[in-house]
Amino acid sequence: MKIAVLGTGYVGLSTGVCLSQIGHHVTCMDINEQKINQLRKGISPIYEPGLEDLLTSNMVAGRLHFTTSLNEALADAETIVVAVGTPQGDNGAADLSFLVQATKDISSHITPENIIVIKSTVPVGTNDFVKKMMEDRCGFKVKMVSNPEFLRQGSAIEDTLKADRIIIGSESAEAAGKIQEMYRPLNVPMLLTSTRSAEMIKYASNAFLATKISYINEIANLCEAVGADVQDVARGMGKDKRIGEAFLNAGIGYGGSCFPKDVKALLHTAGLNGIEFPLLKETIAINEYQRELLVTKALKRFGGLKGKKIAMLGLAFKPETDDMREGPSIPIAVELTKLGAEVVAYDPVATENARKIIGDTIKYAGSIHEAIAEANAVFIVTEWNEVKCIDVAEMVWNMKEPIIFDGRNCLSEEKIRVCSSVEYYPVGKPPIII
Ligand SMILES: NC(=O)c1ccc[n+]([C@@H]2O[C@H](COP(=O)([O-])OP(=O)(O)OC[C@H]3O[C@@H](n4cnc5c(N)ncnc54)[C@H](O)[C@@H]3O)[C@@H](O)[C@H]2O)c1
Known part of the structure; x- marks a missing residue:
């Protein structure tokens, strides 16, 4: 099948790469020229385990292409997958402006044979609204499928290739059948529903x-x-x-x-x-x-945090991703800085993204060792493997005070118990004080 994917974020790129991996011819289109230039060189703009290898192998096999041109992407595509962002808008409602723009743009390029698949997460009724908008513009019945995505960042490829289920919501049996065919090689359970049920799922x-x-x-x-x-x-x-x-x-x-x-x-x-x-x-x-918890605990322990050096281990919202969106590290860094603490953070892959959001109000270290040196306390914010594998006794030896607030309960009790002097505060468990 010839497929166009609009949007090369976490979802669009993983989907495009995986659909090419199962034999489809895929052209991924994005309005972000920088991303497309990188992708054309076989470089993934996001950190996602296994993604770059599949990206390059499918490009070499001639099944995966990247473009900023809608014309080029839709030229001979049968199926158009829309995976643009739907960030939070006013009053908590989803901001559909990227989706509306993308679907308006494609209206002038599609034929009655095309199937439009909405993979972006959209509120109930959006597929109907988009369908009407497109039909008003192009003057024929548009075949739509709601196909929400369930991948998790950090295991996007694995989740796409070995999904628990694929939801196909459509009022067109023909369109639903074709999308089932598209996914058939994945051998994943598929559930056919109405469009609104798919959006709700x-x-x-x-x-x-x-x-x-x-x-x-x-x-x-x-x-x-x-x-x-x-x-x-x-x-x-x-x-x-x-x-x-x-x-x-x-x-x-x-x-x-x-x-x-x-x-x-x-x-x-x-x-x-x-x-x-x-x-x-x-x-x-x-x-x-809960996002305030580590600061609350540290305030209780120290009385005040002015002048205290806090080593923050982890910035990404979870391990195996460089995504900082809504990461608890952001309010924690802001709050600590407000309270006069000196924050030194370390993350194996998210530092550059963090710098764009948190800025230079905190310092960024190149290693755990550098971050914890002479620290009054460590805050564990993201449970990276590197953090879980820390030699705790050696770490506390290099700190000014051997105090750890573990926001992810990721250090084992055995590692703590070998320390000659430590204060370890996990979440929902008694502290260990030696
Ligand atoms: N990130 C996840 O883990 C995840 C999981 C499941 C579902 N989703 C949903 O999938 C959707 C996409 O999420 P994401 O994290 O991949 O977003 P993202 O912000 O990482 O990427 C969106 C991409 O769409 C591009 N774009 C915007 N307008 C465009 C247009 N008109 N034409 C082509 N490209 C355009 C942007 O440049 C960007 O590269 C959202 O609705 C999200 O809620 C995300």
């Missing part, structure tokens, strides 16, 4: 996962108060198949380009339809509180 899934995180975080806060260990509690809960083990890691809350905006967008949709959805409001409120 995406938001309902993300909001559920975010709520699961906020739930375990609130349990963690209660565990601290009553002297229980949230990791044992989560293990015990997770063994129940009805609950499951995933998304029960207590910590400093969810972030990233999806959960925060998708929960708010779903709440906005609920509001528009006269439904209060207080559960989602609490999910958001707990997450806000």
